[in-house]
Amino acid sequence: MAHGTSRRGAATVLAAALTTVLTTGLAGCAAGDAGPGTPSASSPGSTTSSSSPSSGSTPAPSASSSLRPADPEHAVDPPGPRTGPLLAADILVQAAEPFADEVVDRVKAAKGVTGVARISMAQASLEGRVLNVVAADPGTFRNFTPHQTAESQVVWDRVAGGEIAVDKTLEGVLRPDADGYLRLGAAADAPRIHVGAWAPQIEGAVDIVMNPAWGEAMDIPEGNALLVSTTSTAPDRVVKPIRDVVGPNVSVQRLDVVAREGLDINAPLTAVPVGSLAQAVGIYNYRVVGGRVIPDAGWVRSHVRTRTVPILGSVTCNKHLFPQLTAALQEIVELGLADEIRRDDYAGCYYPRFIAGSSKLSNHAFGLALDLNVSTNGRGIPGDMHPLVVATFKKWGFSWGGDWQWTDPMHFEMNRIVRPG
Numbered sequence: 001m002a003h004g005t006s007r008r009g010a011a012t013v014l015a016a017a018l019t020t021v022l023t024t025g026l027a028g029c030a031a032g033d034a035g036p037g038t039p040s041a042s043s044p045g046s047t048t049s050s051s052s053p054s055s056g057s058t059p060a061p062s063a064s065s066s067l068r069p070a071d072p073e074h075a076v077d078p079p080g081p082r083t084g085p086l087l088a089a090d091i092l093v094q095a096a097e098p099f100a101d102e103v104v105d106r107v108k109a110a111k112g113v114t115g116v117a118r119i120s121m122a123q124a125s126l127e128g129r130v131l132n133v134v135a136a137d138p139g140t141f142r143n144f145t146p147h148q149t150a151e152s153q154v155v156w157d158r159v160a161g162g163e164i165a166v167d168k169t170l171e172g173v174l175r176p177d178a179d180g181y182l183r184l185g186a187a188a189d190a191p192r193i194h195v196g197a198w199a200p201q202i203e204g205a206v207d208i209v210m211n212p213a214w215g216e217a218m219d220i221p222e223g224n225a226l227l228v229s230t231t232s233t234a235p236d237r238v239v240k241p242i243r244d245v246v247g248p249n250v251s252v253q254r255l256d257v258v259a260r261e262g263l264d265i266n267a268p269l270t271a272v273p274v275g276s277l278a279q280a281v282g283i284y285n286y287r288v289v290g291g292r293v294i295p296d297a298g299w300v301r302s303h304v305r306t307r308t309v310p311i312l313g314s315v316t317c318n319k320h321l322f323p324q325l326t327a328a329l330q331e332i333v334e335l336g337l338a339d340e341i342r343r344d345d346y347a348g349c350y351y352p353r354f355i356a357g358s359s360k361l362s363n364h365a366f367g368l369a370l371d372l373n374v375s376t377n378g379r380g381i382p383g384d385m386h387p388l389v390v391a392t393f394k395k396w397g398f399s400w401g402g403d404w405q406w407t408d409p410m411h412f413e414m415n416r417i418v419r420p421g
Contacts, residue, residue, distance in 0.1 A: 070194050071162025074213040078160045079139030082150060087115040087229035088292055089144040089202040093242060094121055094225040094251045103245060107226060110241040112233035117144055120215045121225035124184045124208070126174060131207035133184065134225070135215020144227045146200045148347045154375055155197040163196025165209045168379065171198040184208070184218070191218055198378075202227070204255050232289050235259070257288065257354055279417060280320035281366045286352070293352040293365050304350055304367055311341050317349040318367030324418045325370070328396035332389055340386040347371040347410070369413035377402075383409025 069075035093099075093107065099118070108116045119136040134141070138156040142149070149155060149165075159165050164182070166174065176182050181192045193214065201209060205227075215222065230238045235256045243252050282303070285296040306316040310329040317325065332338060350367035363369040377383035383402055390400050397418035401408030 069161035070158065070196065074162035074193075074211070074217060076138070076160050076211045076213050079137075079142065079156045081153065082142060082156075083139075084143055085115075086147060086150055087117075087143050088231075088256065089205060089227045090230045090235040090254065090256045091228040091238060091242065092202075092205045092225065092251070092253045092255055093228060093246060094253075095246070096221065096224065098221055098223040099226065099246070104223075104226065106245045107228065107242055110238065110245060112230050112238040112241065113228055114231040114233075115144075115229035117141055117227040118223045119225045119227060120212070120220045120222050122218075122220045126182065126184065131170075132205060133208045133210065133218075133220065134206050135210050135212050135218075135220050135222075138211060141209065141227075144229070145202060145206075147351060147353070148371065148374055149199045149201065151347050152197070152199065152375055155199050158196030159209055159211050161196070162211065162214065163194045164214075165197045165199050165201070166195055167201040167207050168198045169200075170207060171380075202255065205253070232294075234289060280318055280368060280414065284361075284366065286365075293354060293361065295352050295365070311338050312343055312346055315346075315349050315370070316367070317370070318414075320417065321349070321368055321414055323420055324396040324398075324414070327418075327420045328393050328398065331392050331396070335388060335392070337386055337389055340389050342373050345373045345375050347374045363413045369411060371410045372412065374410045377408075377410035379408050380406060381409070382407065385409050 099107075104116065104118055107113060117136065117140050119134050119141060121132065121134050123130050124133045138159045142156050144150075155165050166182070174182060176195050177192075179194075181194050183190045183192045185191065191214075193210065201207065210218075212222075228238070228242065235254050236259075239252055239254060243250075246252065280303075282299070284299060287294045303318050303320075304316060305319040305322065306314060307322055308314050309322070309326050310333050312329065315325075329341075332341065349364065349370040351362075351364040353362050353365055355362045373383075373385065377385060385400075385402060390402065393412050394400060397414055397416045398412040399415040401411030401413075
């Protein structure tokens with residue numbers, strides 16, 4: 001084995017590497033073609049532009065075929081392009097032992113449950129912190145992660161190739177060795193795994209993600225945890241039906257922003273933007289359901305459109321954004337800089353959500369922000385945006401996240417209305 005202990009050795013040091021699986025709640029690059037750098041996904045983290053963190057150091061390729069597995073002994077098949085709906089991780093269910101298929105089926109059938117991902121979960125001690133480690137199929141698990149993490153192909157190709165994705169909030173807290181490896185456990189012979197990406201994960205639930213081959217090597221109980229999505233049903237209404245299925249001694253933990261922030265799920269909420277956004281947004285009425293922002297349907301009908309723009313193709317944004325977005329992108333084409341914006345590395349415009357870890361609306365909720373070249377322009381780094389691309393967007397009424405104190409160079413948002421002459 002090229003990356004630390006052997007599979008058998010990893011199993012024998014499990015007691016030192018992992019803490020006892022909790023049953024009553026939770027605390028609180030590819031070295032191949034890409035080289036040793038560790039990218040950041042963007043939120044999706046500090047990967048979600050103004051809604052999630054993200055950051056990285058070395059640019060990584062975006063196509064699955066361009067990445068060789070960093071650790072062939074612990075590699076699984078690459079996931080390919082993301083498919084299926086993005087789902088909020090509203091509830092985490094964790095037990096000490098694997099869930100029987102019958103129990104999983106009953107959870108899936110519980111009233112209010114709209115999606116379930118079966119994962120393997122344990123806790124590892126790293127540098128004095130007990131962290132939640134998940135082993136899961138990259139193609140399935142990614143749909144439960146923050147938006148930009150889910151959409152970052154390179155993150156999940158690297159996880160499939162035997163590396164780990166670590167939550168962006170731990171960057172600067174955990175210190176990989178000079179070769180980019182973390183030792184998952186306090187023992188000197190604990191498994192040593194390469195960090196493939198710093199990318200926002202499921203807040204309050206997941207710190208480190210690995211593929212099932214590594215989970216097996218570390219003897220993490222297979223299938224002992226469930227991520228549950230409830231879509232339009234408030235998670236608090238679904239907790240009891242799940243507890244009725246799994247029993248009173250199994251941890252059933254709400255992860256939604258309502259639980260974290262104490263929002264009233266029954267109250268209609270209103271945002272009244274002022275200044276330059278007022279004309280484009282008007283009165284923004286919304287509710288919070290299952291941790292998601294649900295705008296008033298009338299506002300969506302009157303403000304949100306899907307249109308074709310230069311370079312990016314079909315995008316969904318606030319209708320007031322399109323004239324200046326189209327003008328900016330067209331000017332970038334005329335400057336011969338179209339290749340500086342990677343169409344397959346665009347992470348969206350209209351996306352109703354809070355800024356990660358808060359109950360504050362993101363400008364994406366209004367459809368007035370967009371994230372470009374996300375895999376190499378995460379939070380907290382200079383990024384690689386071409387200066388003339390940035391200058392052109394600014395000319396057409398956009399602010400750039402690269403100017404912020406905590407940089408977010410993928411992020412551009414409307415700061416004033418500019419109409420082409």
